[in-house]
Amino acid sequence: xxxxxxxxxxxxxxxxxxxxxxxxxxxxxxxxxxxxxxxxxxxxxxxxxxxxxxxxxxxxxxxxxxxxxxxxxxxxxxxxxxxxxxxxxxxxxxxxxxxxxxxxxxxxxxxxxxxxxxxxxxxxxxxxxxxxxxxxxxxxxxxxxxxxxxxxxxxxxxxxxxxxxxxxxxxxxxxxxxxxxxxxxxxxxxxxxxxxxxxxxxxxxxxxxxxxxxxxxxxxxxxxxxxxxxxxxxxxxxxxxxxxxxxxxxxxxxxxxxxxxxxxxxxxxxxxxxxxxxxxxxxxxxxxxxxxxxxxxxxxxxxxxxxxxxxxxxxxxxxxxxxxxxxxxxxxxxxxxxxxxxxxxxxxxxxxxxxxxxxxxxxxxxxxxxxxxxxxxxxxxxxxxxxxxxxxxxxxxxxxxxxxxxxxxxxxxxxxxxxxxxxxxxxxxxxxxxxxxxxxxxxxxxxxxxxxxxxxxxxxxxxxxxxxxxxxxxxxxxxxxxxxxxxxxxxxxxxxxxxxxxxxxxxxxxxxxxxxxxxxxxxxxxxxxxxxxxxxxxxxxxxxxxxxxxxxxxxxxxxxxxxxxxxxxxxxxxxxxxxxxxxxxxxxxxxxxxxxxxxxxxxxxxxxxxxxxxxxxxxxxxxxxxxxxxxxxxxx
Numbered sequence: 001x002x003x004x005x006x007x008x009x010x011x012x013x014x015x016x017x018x019x020x021x022x023x024x025x026x027x028x029x030x031x032x033x034x035x036x037x038x039x040x041x042x043x044x045x046x047x048x049x050x051x052x053x054x055x056x057x058x059x060x061x062x063x064x065x066x067x068x069x070x071x072x073x074x075x076x077x078x079x080x081x082x083x084x085x086x087x088x089x090x091x092x093x094x095x096x097x098x099x100x101x102x103x104x105x106x107x108x109x110x111x112x113x114x115x116x117x118x119x120x121x122x123x124x125x126x127x128x129x130x131x132x133x134x135x136x137x138x139x140x141x142x143x144x145x146x147x148x149x150x151x152x153x154x155x156x157x158x159x160x161x162x163x164x165x166x167x168x169x170x171x172x173x174x175x176x177x178x179x180x181x182x183x184x185x186x187x188x189x190x191x192x193x194x195x196x197x198x199x200x201x202x203x204x205x206x207x208x209x210x211x212x213x214x215x216x217x218x219x220x221x222x223x224x225x226x227x228x229x230x231x232x233x234x235x236x237x238x239x240x241x242x243x244x245x246x247x248x249x250x251x252x253x254x255x256x257x258x259x260x261x262x263x264x265x266x267x268x269x270x271x272x273x274x275x276x277x278x279x280x281x282x283x284x285x286x287x288x289x290x291x292x293x294x295x296x297x298x299x300x301x302x303x304x305x306x307x308x309x310x311x312x313x314x315x316x317x318x319x320x321x322x323x324x325x326x327x328x329x330x331x332x333x334x335x336x337x338x339x340x341x342x343x344x345x346x347x348x349x350x351x352x353x354x355x356x357x358x359x360x361x362x363x364x365x366x367x368x369x370x371x372x373x374x375x376x377x378x379x380x381x382x383x384x385x386x387x388x389x390x391x392x393x394x395x396x397x398x399x400x401x402x403x404x405x406x407x408x409x410x411x412x413x414x415x416x417x418x419x420x421x422x423x424x425x426x427x428x429x430x431x432x433x434x435x436x437x438x439x440x441x442x443x444x445x446x447x448x449x450x451x452x453x454x455x456x457x458x459x460x461x462x463x464x465x466x467x468x469x470x471x472x473x474x475x476x477x478x479x480x481x482x483x484x485x486x487x488x489x490x491x492x493x494x495x496x497x498x499x500x501x502x503x504x505x506x507x508x509x510x511x512x513x514x515x516x517x518x519x520x521x522x523x524x525x526x527x528x529x530x531x532x533x534x535x536x537x538x539x540x541x542x543x544x545x546x547x548x549x550x551x552x553x554x555x556x557x558x559x560x561x562x563x564x565x566x567x568x569x570x571x572x573x574x575x576x577x578x579x580x581x582x583x584x585x586x587x588x589x590x591x592x593x594x595x596x597x598x599x600x601x602x603x604x605x606x607x608x609x610x611x612x613x614x615x616x617x618x619x620x621x622x623x624x625x626x627x628x629x630x631x632x633x634x635x636x
Contacts, residue, residue, distance in 0.1 A: 097124040100188050102205035108174045109213035109240045111308050111317030113144055116205070118168045118186045122160050126193035131157035133168060136185040140176020140209055144310055157188070174209045175315050181208055212318035213240040214247065214278065214306055223327045224292050228461045229260065232322065234286040234304060236278075243279040246309035248272070249286065254300045256292055258443070258465060263287035291445075291463040292326065299325050330361030330455065332415075333446050333462035344606050345440060345470045347378060348426035353466075355444050358415035361460055365448035368407040370399040370418055376440035378470060383423040410448070424470070428515045428567070436515050436563040437605045438470040471606045472516030472563065476523060476599040478614045479508040483626040487575045489536055495627070496635045497591060497619060502581045504534065507594060507617060509545075509556070509574050512566030517604035521558040526551070528592035528616075530581050537576040545576055554594070561601065580619065582634040590618040591634050 103117040118135070122128045135153040137143070143153055153170065160166060176182055187202045219233040234251075238244060251271045253259065259270040264286055267274045275284060292300075302322040307314040336354050337343040345351060355372065359365050370388075373396045374381075384390060388399040399418045401408035406416055420442075428438060447461035481487075482495055484506040493503030509523060523545075527533060533547040533554065545556040556574060566572060582591050597614040619632035 098122050098128065098188070098190065098199070098201050100186050100201050100203040102184060102186050102203050104184060104205050104207055107208050107210050109242075110174050110176070110178055110209050110211065111213040111244075111315060112240045112242045113171055113173045113310065116170045116172055116184055118170070119165065120157060120160070120168070120188060121165045122162060124162050124192055126162055128160040128162075128164075129191045129193070131160060131188060131190040133157050134187045134189070135170060136187070137172065138176070138182045138184075140174065140180050140182040141184065142173050142175055142315070144171040144173050157190075173310060173315060176209045178209060178211045181206055183207075211239075212306075213242065214238050214244070214308075214317050216304060216306055216318045216320045218304060218320060218322045220322060220324060223325045225327045225329055225455065225457070228329065228457065228463070229289060229291050230324075232288045232290075232302070234288070235283065236275075236286075236306060236318075237283040238278045238280055241280055243277065244308050245277050247275040247278045248307040248309060248314055249275055250305045250307070251288070252303045252305075253290070254302065256297070256300060257302070258291040258463065260289045260291060262289070292324075297326055299323055328360075329462045330359075330452055330460050331365075331446055331462040332356075332358040332360055333444070333464050335442060335444055335464045335466045337442075337466060337468055341466070343468060344608055345378075345424060345468050347424055347428060347470065347473060349424045351422055351424065351440075351468075353420040353422075353442055354417055355419065355464075356415065356417045357410075357446055357462075359410045359412055361450075361452045362412055363450060363452050364412060365410040365450045365460060366408070367401065367450075368410050368446060368448045370404075370407070370444065370446045372397045372420060372442055372444045374420070374422070374440075374442050376438070377429055378424045378438055379440065380423045380425050383421075385421040386419065388418060388420075428473075430514060430564055430567050433564050433568060436517075438515050440468040440470065442466050442468075469606045470515070471608050472518070472603050472610060473514050474518060474521075474561070474599055474601060474610050474612045475512045475514075475566075476597055476612045476614045477510045477512075478594070478597055478617055479510070479623045480593060480617050480619075480621055481506050481508070481624045482621055482632075483624065484575070487538060489538070489575065489577055491577065493579070496631050496633055497580055497582050498635050499582050499584055499587060502532075502579045504577055504579050505593060505619070505621075506575055506577050509597065509614075510566070511558075511561065511572040511599065513561045513563060514567050515563055516606070516610075517563050518561040518601035518610060519559065519604055521561055521599065521601035523556040523558075523597060523599045524553050525597040526553050526595040527578065528594060530583055530586075530591070531593055532579045532581070534577040534579055537574065539574040540570070541572060541574070545574055558601075584636075586634045587636055588633060590620045590632055592616055592618045 099121045101119040103119065105114055108114050118133060120131070120133070133155045135155070137151050139151065146153060155168060157166065157168070172184075174182070184205045184207075185202065187200060189198055189200050191198055215237045217235045219235070221230050224230045234249065236249070249272075253271060264273055264275075266272060273286060278284065302324070304320045304322060305316060306318045308317050309315070334356055338352055353372070355370065357370070373394070375395070379395070381392060381395060386397050387403055388397040389403065390397050397420055399407065404416070404418060406414070429435065443463070443465040445461065445463045447459050449459050451457055451460050482491055482505055484491065487506055489506050491504035491506060494501055495503060497503045511523065535547070537544045541558065543556065543558060545554050548555055554576065558572070561572065578593055580591055580593060594617040596616050599612040601610050603610050619634070621627040621632045
């Protein structure tokens, strides 16, 4: 069917449908007048608007134009779709053309450094631009390429040409728990060609942390007798193929344990050792001796931690918890100070240490010896008194059968006491700001070569120790001036003071603190009768005194005074002005200006309250060099 016929058929069908009939009537339904006469039927329909020779050709041109437009649009869309598909598959295809692979061991020892290699490949036809690689690791891994051990590393890859391959190598350290699974994630972000679009490709690698690279085992006694010495032996071995450059070991002692000695000199605090390098397969041993003070516990723990050091930072590799069972001591042994076990000493105190013992071993103990060692800067050993033998080189006292006959043979159940009396210095030997928080320590020991059958030891012994804190001290002093140019405060009024006439004076408070920090400090003093607070004050602190008119008291509150303030350097100082108006009862005598000054504060080391006082102040003005003797006496 030709195009003309198709169009006529469609038009004929639409006309029939609109008229509600499927057939065109045989007789013409329309007539059109033209120059050629009346036309009817189908001819009239096609030729109603134009002469016969233009009736079909006149409508053919716009129809063909529409067809060509539609065909053109379809062609353009086809071309665009073709190039879009090419772009997607040849340019932006991240999974096909750009790849990231991670190479790392599947298993690593805890504490052993290892390498992670990230391989980046590009098969794209164009170059890869501004590529950045982000590495994310789980908490059981740390980067040795970053000093702050970040769990995220960002590395600039830059530009890569099409068909290129590059590798990045990173160093990690495994610090997670044994048998834990860790993960490293590599994410590559990039652009292709001159496009501004960014693309990403990601890859992950899992690995397992095996046991510690360095093993720890501890040899210990089956039981420890309370109040006796015992030994521990720590053995360690490098199980890995890596030679460690710096290995360190730390032990955390309970309060009942007292360190005595070690086969290697501790680096610090008697519980920390720098063991040095440890090669593959190498072993080492550390022996420690200590005392377990008398305790009512059944057991106690000593954690043993082993570290490796990289880039100046310690990383935990292995940890063991040593649990020791405690047996009751065969000798009851204790020490008290001035009748107490928690005595807080003061500079200048007289101290009496009482050392008591009782044989609970069930057998007689022969040739018993008791020793005491005194340690403390404030002990005045010249004043020491005892019935034992005093060694001034070692600052120790020894008792045996020569000075205590009962110690020759101590029967089962027998008990006794020895003592030391010594005074403390009345001042603190402060030379630097670190000279603070002074304390005293007395360590005692009793032993006998006689050993009960139930002990596996070469002697029967017990130990006891006491540490005593020394409370700090503070001082407050005063000064009164009539002429006080240095303070910048000008005082008015007559001198000598006259009855019923006001005269002004400046009062200075000076505060020195010694060996401990003070907190919640208050300094106060009452104004005397006839004395008025003027409100003029100056201080070398942020706070100044205030006047309480209800109590007629000058009060100054200071939050904290650090140790050695005033003992070293300038003291704390405040200056305030008062006005005196004498009355007739004060004629021919010095008039009082201020009552007793009292300082109170809390000792930050002992928790005790510290108190200091200064005498009342009057108009004698003995500290004012511009005032002669007797010039402060009130006149009529």
